[in-house]
Amino acid sequence: MSISTSPAPPRPQVAETTRPVRHEPPIIVFQNVSKTYHNGAAAIRDVSFTIPPRDFVFVVGASGAGKSTIIRLLIREETATKGHVLVEGQDLARLRRRHLPRLRRKMGIVFQDFKLLPNLTVAQNVAFAIQVTDPGRSHLKEKVGEALYIVGLEDKLNTFPTELSGGEQQRVAIARALVHRPRIFLADEPTGNLDPDAGWGIVQLLLQINHRGATVVMATHNREVVDLCRRRVLAMEGGCLIRDEQEGQYLKDGEANL
Amino acid sequence: MNPVPALRFVVRVALQNIVRNRGIAFASLLTVTLTLLGAGAAVGVVFALDKVLQQEESQASVLKVFMADHISFASALNLEHTLASEPSVQSASFENKDQAAAQASSTLGLGGALHILETSGGGNPLPASINLHLKNIAAVTAINNQVSTSDLLFPGPHQTDYNKDVIPRVEHYILAAQLGGAILVAVVGAVALVIITISVRTAAFVRRQEIEIMKLVGATDWFVRWPFILEGLILGVISALLASGVLLGVGVAFGSGGSLALGVGVQLAVLISLGLILGGAVLGSFGSLVGIRRSLAT
Numbered sequence: 046m047s048i049s050t051s052p053a054p055p056r057p058q059v060a061e062t063t064r065p066v067r068h069e070p071p072i073i074v075f076q077n078v079s080k081t082y083h084n085g086a087a088a089i090r091d092v093s094f095t096i097p098p099r100d101f102v103f104v105v106g107a108s109g110a111g112k113s114t115i116i117r118l119l120i121r122e123e124t125a126t127k128g129h130v131l132v133e134g135q136d137l138a139r140l141r142r143r144h145l146p147r148l149r150r151k152m153g154i155v156f157q158d159f160k161l162l163p164n165l166t167v168a169q170n171v172a173f174a175i176q177v178t179d180p181g182r183s184h185l186k187e188k189v190g191e192a193l194y195i196v197g198l199e200d201k202l203n204t205f206p207t208e209l210s211g212g213e214q215q216r217v218a219i220a221r222a223l224v225h226r227p228r229i230f231l232a233d234e235p236t237g238n239l240d241p242d243a244g245w246g247i248v249q250l251l252l253q254i255n256h257r258g259a260t261v262v263m264a265t266h267n268r269e270v271v272d273l274c275r276r277r278v279l280a281m282e283g284g285c286l287i288r289d290e291q292e293g294q295y296l297k298d299g300e301a302n303l
Numbered sequence: 304m305n306p307v308p309a310l311r312f313v314v315r316v317a318l319q320n321i322v323r324n325r326g327i328a329f330a331s332l333l334t335v336t337l338t339l340l341g342a343g344a345a346v347g348v349v350f351a352l353d354k355v356l357q358q359e360e361s362q363a364s365v366l367k368v369f370m371a372d373h374i375s376f377a378s379a380l381n382l383e384h385t386l387a388s389e390p391s392v393q394s395a396s397f398e399n400k401d402q403a404a405a406q407a408s409s410t411l412g413l414g415g416a417l418h419i420l421e422t423s424g425g426g427n428p429l430p431a432s433i434n435l436h437l438k439n440i441a442a443v444t445a446i447n448n449q450v451s452t453s454d455l456l457f458p459g460p461h462q463t464d465y466n467k468d469v470i471p472r473v474e475h476y477i478l479a480a481q482l483g484g485a486i487l488v489a490v491v492g493a494v495a496l497v498i499i500t501i502s503v504r505t506a507a508f509v510r511r512q513e514i515e516i517m518k519l520v521g522a523t524d525w526f527v528r529w530p531f532i533l534e535g536l537i538l539g540v541i542s543a544l545l546a547s548g549v550l551l552g553v554g555v556a557f558g559s560g561g562s563l564a565l566g567v568g569v570q571l572a573v574l575i576s577l578g579l580i581l582g583g584a585v586l587g588s589f590g591s592l593v594g595i596r597r598s599l600a601t
């Protein structure tokens with residue numbers, strides 16, 4: 046498959062701060078959530094928070110603090126042992142397995158390892174998300190072109206992932222996560238494998254996605270990024286939520302260095 | 304969901320799976336073919352034995368009562384008349400020595416031997432007989448006892464061609480063939496099922512990254528499953544075609560006239576082939592379903 050660049054809308058400016066809308070019902074709710082894995086490891090304990098639509102939230106904490114567990118509960122790869130996880134008002138514990146695809150299509154999800162298919166081109170990787178969920182959807186090329194335009198890779202359509210830098214690969218993953226126009230965008234350590242510049246580029250992109258109206262949750266250890274962005278921070282430690290601050294920092298002054 | 308591109312995706316992935324994992328795919332092809340060969344051959348053998356049984360049963364309802372040479376034609380006719388009026392007898396007919404010889408020449412190919420005997424002055428050794436057609440086989444034993452022990456009109460005992468062992472023996476063979484066939488098919492079928500399952504599991508393992516992404520972006524379970532089910536289905540049906548081909552080839556090679564080996568008719572051959580294709584399809588898709596199950600567990 047080859048996809049030619051389609052005429053795309055002008056590239057949006059890097060986001061200014063958008064304020065979440067707090068009078069709308071929250072899009073994500075954690076209600077006294079605990080998760081114990083099969084081996085008995087208590088990954089998170091009694092965690093509660095709500096996220097209003099269009100919020101941008103960092104989840105920070107040391108390794109093993111429970112950040113990824115929060116993401117896995119949100120995409121319902123895992124279910125809470127206690128408490129309730131609600132997405133758009135729906136309790137994920139009561140979500141039937143056959144309705145799981147509907148939940149996943151509302152979400153854009155990216156990880157530290159980009160999870161690109163090495164034998165497919167950039168355009169094919171992005172198109173894959175549409176082909177396996179909505180085969181025969183019209184304007185496939187336009188949709189792929191648009192997603193790649195947003196992440197700034199409209200000139201790499203026929204390149205293979207191995208020929209791209211880490212930052213570029215993560216952009217392809219983000220483009221793939223964008224094709225369903227998700228209302229919620231989840232990123233687990235998206236900058237974990239990237240050098241600071243590339244990582245910063247990815248964070249800019251997530252801010253832009255947030256600016257376009259998506260709620261973004263990003264788990265990270267990257268303290269410079271968190272401190273520079275001045276967004277809401279949920280700080281985890283040993284499975285407990287220890288801080289929830291608007292315009293927070295990775296660590297407050299006086300806290301122990303990690 | 305638009306069916307045409309979905310189908311194209313499913314077919315492409317299924318074919319790629321087979322080509323990429325051709326080693327294990329070939330192994331499944333081989334074992335499923337063997338299973339189906341066994342099943343098809345067993346059906347053929349049981350059919351042939353069943354035909355023998357039917358023949359024996361129809362012949363068994365004929366009882367020959369042999370006439371000693373000194374018995375006069377009139378006495379024989381009289382006896383025929385008496386026997387014909389028995390309630391269990393459908394009809395009775397007299398067969399003289401010449402007719403017996405002609406019958407032996409045509410069905411047993413003994414014409415030459417009989418000719419030599421007659422021309423050398425030995426005469427015709429075959430006895431005349433009264434052939435009784437009984438209404439059902441169950442009556443054979445009773446009539447046989449009656450004829451061979453009682454003195455009807457003239458002194459007995461009269462010899463008959465009664466052979467009470469044939470039918471149970473053929474029935475025994477049929478049971479053995481059915482049982483042996485069933486055990487063979489069950490054992491080889493289980494192996495085939497396991498190998499198809501392994502084959503699909505291998506394909507799913509090779510594609511685990513794709514499956515992970517499919518689930519992540521919201522593909523349905525069925526969309527994840529279909530390519531693998533089709534893979535099993537293709538392997539099963541190809542195996543069935545191979546097995547049918549081999550069986551038909553052997554059948555034609557050893558057949559004669561309008562029928563295949565073992566007297567299997569064209570209609571039955573087609574039926575067996577269709578049965579094998581159905582069997583292959585079921586084996587293939589069921590094996591795939593089992594094989595893909597683990598990959599779908601969240």
Ligand SMILES: Nc1ncnc2c1ncn2[C@@H]1O[C@H](COP(=O)(O)OP(=O)(O)OP(=O)(O)O)[C@@H](O)[C@H]1O
Nearest residue numbers: 082084086087088107108109110111112113114115
């Ligand atoms: N699948 C699992 N089975 C068992 N225990 C697990 C599993 N996943 C995570 N854990 C445990 O749960 C705890 C929290 O893990 P989690 O992956 O959420 O941490 P994290 O904050 O994402 O860490 P990192 O920064 O290293 O990614 C850890 O103690 C971990 O060992």
Ligand SMILES: [Mg+2]
Nearest residue numbers: 112113114233
């Ligand atoms: Mg993690």
